[in-house]
Amino acid sequence: MxxxxxxxxxxxxxxxxxxxxxxxxxxxxxxxxxxxxxxxxxxxxxxxxxxxxxxxxxxxxxxxxxxxxxxxxxxxxxxxxxxxxxxDPTPEVRGDDELALLLLCCHPALSVPAQVTLTLRAVGGLTTAEIARALLLPEATVGQRISRAKQRIRESGARFETPATDLAAVRHVLYLIFNEGYTASSGEALNRVELTREAIRLTRQLHRRLPDDGEVAGLLALMLLTDARRVARTGPDGGLVPFAEQDRARWDASAVAEGIAIITRALEHTPIGPFQLQAAIAAVHDEAARAEDTDWRQILALYGMLHALAPSPMVTLNRIVARAMVDGAEAGLDALDEVAADPVLARHHRTAAVRAHLLERTGDRAGASAQYRLAARLTLSLPEQRYLESRAARVAS
Structure with missing residues (x-):
């Protein structure tokens, strides 16, 4: 074997x-x-x-x-x-070949799902069956997606080269692959380790090719600092363990140390970007020996910078969480009310889960239970559903 x-x-x-x-x-x-x-x-x-x-x-x-x-x-x-x-002699392998291949797989002519699938196949080396299992898709669907993506590349006239262009699409695809692996959007498993491992491997290779790209460094650091907690995210029964209750002794200390070293160098020597700020936030979390030791004021400040640089619904929600930890649950609930009209946040299970947690902190047990149940209905992840439903039952009892 x-x-x-x-x-x-x-x-x-x-x-x-x-x-x-x-x-x-x-x-x-x-x-x-x-x-x-x-x-x-x-x-x-x-x-x-x-x-x-x-x-x-x-x-x-x-x-x-x-x-x-x-x-x-x-x-x-x-x-x-x-x-x-x-x-002709056997074609040689050049140092920038894999970067050129990654850029080709993330060609703007392709949709994001096609970019993700083709990157896993061509650069990650995963088989069609492995990609199908990782993405919880029928193998035939993945095969068709790969075939259409290759056809689209041919029709677009894309060339195999390393252009002097922005790497934002590549970083975005690698980030999507990692996120889907770290918290699967649907299905029985909380994690899909094959995806997180592949995203880290590819990002590490990209960082070796482009050591002076601060955002590639930030992305790699963010992945390492986040994945370091993976083992502690589930209990013996496979159930989800919330961040504040995790046994931090189970975190991967070597991954934390490597991530902190990478983001420290990037912040010192390159222009600040969104992935670096996210990595810095992850580093503050990972440096705290206990949940209660977390420097939430620093995290709130970093989220303020991230919101100014790259605003998004999830950045807004995470900033509200940090504000609630600094200024109290009532302040967090007020901030949630201010963004209630955002259609993305209104439909996202994390918004209901955050509201539930803040209501629980204020003593509104009935309101908290209702919001936990709403969050459970909005997520397709079975581990998250089970956790949220158990939380709702515990608060209501």
Whole structure:
């Protein structure tokens, strides 16, 4: 079992490098991605019996290149490319290949769901079945989404290159992948570890390529500081443990230390951006030995900066939570009333959950119970539903 897992990890690590090299050599992302997938399948079937080649990456590139030529429909073009392939050297792997591939998968011609799916497939090396399980989608749906995304890239005329453009789309996609893994939007599981792990791995690679990009550093730090708490978020029965009640001794101290070091360097040497501010907030939380030791005034100030720089409904809600911790539950409830007309917040289960918590703190047990039940109805996450319903019952009793 260990040997199989090791081979899978090896192939997954090589997949984006091989795809990048083949796309750069032959063009046509869709055909090249199919060719690389077939090369990976061939390796998975052959290597356990024949052994891993001395240069496994070159083996995969060669096999994928040959398969790419075979996939050409025009016989004349096929023979011409086969002849070129016999004389051309094996495409080399360049340092910026994976970045170019990531940018291609996040091309603006694609929808956000397509960007997420294609990134997991092409750069993350996940199979269609693995992506389907991670995103709780039918495998056929994921396959169609990947196929349409590759077709859209071809139709858009996107080129395989590393443009001097903003990386906001790439960071956004990686953030979405991480968030979906850390708190699954639906289903039985609270976490989907394969998604958080993949998001961290890809962001870590991006940070190595772009060490001077403060927002990439901030995103990586935010992921590490947040994921460090993952084990403590569930109890022995798998139930959700709220943040203030978590056993902080179970937090991953090494991930916390790494995240703090990364965000400290970024804040000292790069312009401040939204991901850096979110990472700084996460760092303040993680540095507190106990929930009651949290420096909420500092967090409130950081949320004020974040609201000014990148306002959003969730930033507004989190800022209200911080204000309630500094100025009291009544102040938090007043602030919630001020944003009640926001359609996003009105429909989000976290808004009802925050109101419930603040009402509970003021002693309004009936109101708190009703809001907890409302929050439970608004979320599709079963662990969150169970927690909120149990909280409603406890408050009402």
């Amino acid at each position: 260990g040997a199989v897992t090791g081979l899978q990890d090896l192939l997954r690590a090589y997949a984006p490098q091989v795809l990048a090299a083949v796309v750069r050599r032959y063009g046509d992302f869709e055909a090249c991605e199919d060719a690389v997938q077939e090369a990976l399948i061939a390796a998975a079937a052959q290597w356990p019996e024949t052994g891993v080649p001395e240069q496994p990456r070159n083996w995969l590139i060669t096999v994928a290149g040959r398969r790419r030529v075979e996939l050409l429909r025009n016989e004349t073009a096929r023979r011409r490319r086969e002849e070129a392939a016999r004389h």
